Amino acid sequence: MSKKPSLKDIAQRLGVSTALVSYVLNNKKENRIGKEIATRIRQVASELNYQPNRMAQSLKTNRTRTLGLIVADIANPFSAALARAVEDEADQHGYTVIFGSSDENPAKCSQLIDTLLNRQVDGLLIAPPAGMEAKLTALQQQRTPFVLLDRYYPSLHTSYVALNNYQAMYHAVEHLISSGHHRIGLVTFDTVLFHMAERGRGYLTALRDHDLSTRKSWLKAVDPCNAAVETAKAIRELTTGVQPVDAVVFASNMLTLAGLQQLIRLHVRVPDDIAVVGFDETDAYNLFYAPPTFIQQPVSEMSQQATRILLDMLDAPDRIMQVNIPAKLIVQASSLPQSVVHEQ
Amino acid sequence: MSKKPSLKDIAQRLGVSTALVSYVLNNKKENRIGKEIATRIRQVASELNYQPNRMAQSLKTNRTRTLGLIVADIANPFSAALARAVEDEADQHGYTVIFGSSDENPAKCSQLIDTLLNRQVDGLLIAPPAGMEAKLTALQQQRTPFVLLDRYYPSLHTSYVALNNYQAMYHAVEHLISSGHHRIGLVTFDTVLFHMAERGRGYLTALRDHDLSTRKSWLKAVDPCNAAVETAKAIRELTTGVQPVDAVVFASNMLTLAGLQQLIRLHVRVPDDIAVVGFDETDAYNLFYAPPTFIQQPVSEMSQQATRILLDMLDAPDRIMQVNIPAKLIVQASSLPQSVVHEQ
DNA sequence: AAAAATGGTTTAATCGTTTAAACAAATCCA
DNA sequence: TGGATTTGTTTAAACGATTAAACCATTTTT
Numbered sequence: 109m110s111k112k113p114s115l116k117d118i119a120q121r122l123g124v125s126t127a128l129v130s131y132v133l134n135n136k137k138e139n140r141i142g143k144e145i146a147t148r149i150r151q152v153a154s155e156l157n158y159q160p161n162r163m164a165q166s167l168k169t170n171r172t173r174t175l176g177l178i179v180a181d182i183a184n185p186f187s188a189a190l191a192r193a194v195e196d197e198a199d200q201h202g203y204t205v206i207f208g209s210s211d212e213n214p215a216k217c218s219q220l221i222d223t224l225l226n227r228q229v230d231g232l233l234i235a236p237p238a239g240m241e242a243k244l245t246a247l248q249q250q251r252t253p254f255v256l257l258d259r260y261y262p263s264l265h266t267s268y269v270a271l272n273n274y275q276a277m278y279h280a281v282e283h284l285i286s287s288g289h290h291r292i293g294l295v296t297f298d299t300v301l302f303h304m305a306e307r308g309r310g311y312l313t314a315l316r317d318h319d320l321s322t323r324k325s326w327l328k329a330v331d332p333c334n335a336a337v338e339t340a341k342a343i344r345e346l347t348t349g350v351q352p353v354d355a356v357v358f359a360s361n362m363l364t365l366a367g368l369q370q371l372i373r374l375h376v377r378v379p380d381d382i383a384v385v386g387f388d389e390t391d392a393y394n395l396f397y398a399p400p401t402f403i404q405q406p407v408s409e410m411s412q413q414a415t416r417i418l419l420d421m422l423d424a425p426d427r428i429m430q431v432n433i434p435a436k437l438i439v440q441a442s443s444l445p446q447s448v449v450h451e452q
Numbered sequence: 453m454s455k456k457p458s459l460k461d462i463a464q465r466l467g468v469s470t471a472l473v474s475y476v477l478n479n480k481k482e483n484r485i486g487k488e489i490a491t492r493i494r495q496v497a498s499e500l501n502y503q504p505n506r507m508a509q510s511l512k513t514n515r516t517r518t519l520g521l522i523v524a525d526i527a528n529p530f531s532a533a534l535a536r537a538v539e540d541e542a543d544q545h546g547y548t549v550i551f552g553s554s555d556e557n558p559a560k561c562s563q564l565i566d567t568l569l570n571r572q573v574d575g576l577l578i579a580p581p582a583g584m585e586a587k588l589t590a591l592q593q594q595r596t597p598f599v600l601l602d603r604y605y606p607s608l609h610t611s612y613v614a615l616n617n618y619q620a621m622y623h624a625v626e627h628l629i630s631s632g633h634h635r636i637g638l639v640t641f642d643t644v645l646f647h648m649a650e651r652g653r654g655y656l657t658a659l660r661d662h663d664l665s666t667r668k669s670w671l672k673a674v675d676p677c678n679a680a681v682e683t684a685k686a687i688r689e690l691t692t693g694v695q696p697v698d699a700v701v702f703a704s705n706m707l708t709l710a711g712l713q714q715l716i717r718l719h720v721r722v723p724d725d726i727a728v729v730g731f732d733e734t735d736a737y738n739l740f741y742a743p744p745t746f747i748q749q750p751v752s753e754m755s756q757q758a759t760r761i762l763l764d765m766l767d768a769p770d771r772i773m774q775v776n777i778p779a780k781l782i783v784q785a786s787s788l789p790q791s792v793v794h795e796q
Numbered sequence: 797a798a799a800a801a802t803g804g805t806t807t808a809a810t811c812g813t814t815t816a817a818a819c820a821a822a823t824c825c826a
Numbered sequence: 827t828g829g830a831t832t833t834g835t836t837t838a839a840a841c842g843a844t845t846a847a848a849c850c851a852t853t854t855t856t
Binding site for chain 2: 159161162163164166167172174181182183184185187188189191192195199204205206207208209223224226227228365368369372390391392393394395396397
């Protein structure tokens with residue numbers, strides 16, 4: 109009931125100054141404080157269940173022990189998984205997390221950054237949409253600690269933790285080639301974001317390195333705003349054209365989902381008619397009759413590392429750290445020459 | 453760059469007191485302030501891009517304009533969808549959201565509540581795990597505004613927004629009956645949580661109301677900690693026993709996913725061998741060869757209402773509001789007599 | 797013309813901490 | 827014995843806002 113106890117309450121109860129109480133409770137000046145009074149202070153503090161007022165603390169110290177997290181959309185399983193791992197790691201270090209969704213919109217993202225900074229977060233974890241270079245540069249100039257997560261800009265010298273997208277895609281395509289596929293399509297997003305470009309580069313390089321043809325019509329870049337419809341169209345074109353592909357790789361989980369749905373609709377059999385490699389892990393994959401081979405991102409590890417780097421940067425905002433994490437290719441029925449699962 | 457501008461900076465630049473600046477910027481004492489000086493203050497404020505220091509404001513006003521959100525697991529699509537809708541609604545009212553995952557663990561949830569309160573959140577949105585009655589009662593006694601979301605305790609007089617789980621399940625079962633099924637199984641969680649109990653009650657009542665038998669062996673309550681394995685076992689028993697069921701309803705999205713996977717593994721055809729009704733919407737459903745009929749929760753609406761109620765309660769913590777929201781049954785191939793989709 | 801109301805602004809206390817600096821008393825050292 | 831140290835504690839000034847109350851001019855009322 110009543111008010112929450114403050115330093116003052118403890119001090120009054122013992123007839124000492126609030127300063128002393130503060131020193132004791134923060135273990136400062138340890139060597140100079142009387143042992144007896146220290147234990148009495150600690151005792152009263154726990155009796156009253158004293159909890160320091162964070163606002164007052166933050167006002168004084170300019171530290172909130174709060175991190176801001178900006179993802180594309182917290183409702184997307186990938187973002188949610190990132191968020192969860194960030195939450196856990198932050199919690200372990202006594203930090204809490206405020207989050208926001210940018211909806212891939214740079215204006216909204218900038219706005220969100222400002223809101224979070226205005227809330228005095230100590231640092232930011234950002235999975236930035238396209239077109240955030242200027243804002244991020246500005247952040248850096250005002251020495252706000254931040255770490256980019258999942259995506260980054262090669263032109264910017266910032267901390268980041270991201271998948272090695274080039275290598276991930278290269279391996280995936282190589283796997284398709286080595287399992288006998290020669291006409292390989294890619295469905296990716298039409299975006300300038302570097303991580304997507306890297307996936308495209310991995311795809312093209314792998315094909316070239318194996319002397320396979322790389323037709324423009326096999327590389328489908330769909331509009332992120334209309335992904336479901338455009339992916340469906342892309343798949344129709346890839347499978348029914350003059351030169352239909354015998355394999356397709358998807359560059360994101362949403363694309364994979366939309367693509368598989370369309371394959372079902374078109375009665376194109378996986379892997380007999382077409383081999384498939386998806387991106388990211390989702391529960392959904394297991395409901396597909398031929399469990400898809402997919403590129404697995406170590407989401408937890410990425411979030412964890414990014415969070416740790418950010419926490420380090422709080423004390424040294426200029427210590428830039430850049431981490432590329434390798435992906436793992438989980439091979440399942442959807443890309444294997446003869447299907448293990450024929451009929452249900 | 454230097455320091456962020458404060459009220460004092462504005463005041464000094466104009467040779468007035470900080471009080472006046474504060475009054476102007478907060479539109480207080482409107483009628484008494486000189487028009488000219490007011491506009492000049494506003495102008496300087498925007499020139500300096502003045503942003504009030506939230507910590508100082510909060511310290512003084514005891515309001516942080518921050519809400520706490522506790523879900524079972526932010527990585528679960530259902531929780532994530534809740535979170536997203538809360539975020540949007542809160543944002544519209546100038547509030548930000550701190551979140552945490554309880555992992556269905558009451559101790560962790562209590563701890564989380566304390567952390568969030570310690571962060572001075574103005575109020576809490578909680579999807580509580582089992583066994584939180586005492587903590588919630590305590591919260592109520594200290595007049596902390598909170599709204600339960602998705603789940604609630606009938607024994608507690610608290611605000612909540614939840615699905616009408618009884619009715620949702622009743623309708624689902626009735627639909628199965630009317631489409632010709634008589635031996636209907638349920639896979640639910642083994643928990644005392646009221647919302648789950650209600651789903652069970654809806655199932656049983658619907659069967660009884662239609663004079664159908666209700667065998668104990670048809671009601672499978674699986675351990676939430678081992679859901680995948682136990683659901684698989686439950687499905688095996690339901691489909692291969694002496695009295696196999698001709699339809700099964702699942703009481704959550706995770707159960708639905710696990711159940712459908714097992715049906716695939718066992719080569720039990722949906723809907724020919726067994727009809728299926730799932731709970732919740734997920735992208736995953738669309739990868740199943742027979743798109744499942746499911747009980748659709750209006751997630752956004754729930755979050756939105758809960759958030760609004762909480763915001764109301766900030767000014768009147770005793771205004772208890774209880775809302776039950778009806779579910780919608782989305783009928784698809786998995787529960788219809790003859791399958792539209794026969795083979796891919 | 798004195799009293800009252802009004803208008804425009806400032807003073808100063810306060811929220812709950814942190815922390816450098818000051819202080820007093822005990823202890824040391826030569 | 828007395829100056830320098832050490833030890834234990836307090837004083838007081840921040841941090842950046844809010845807001846009741848005080849203040850001083852005008853203007854209005856009686």
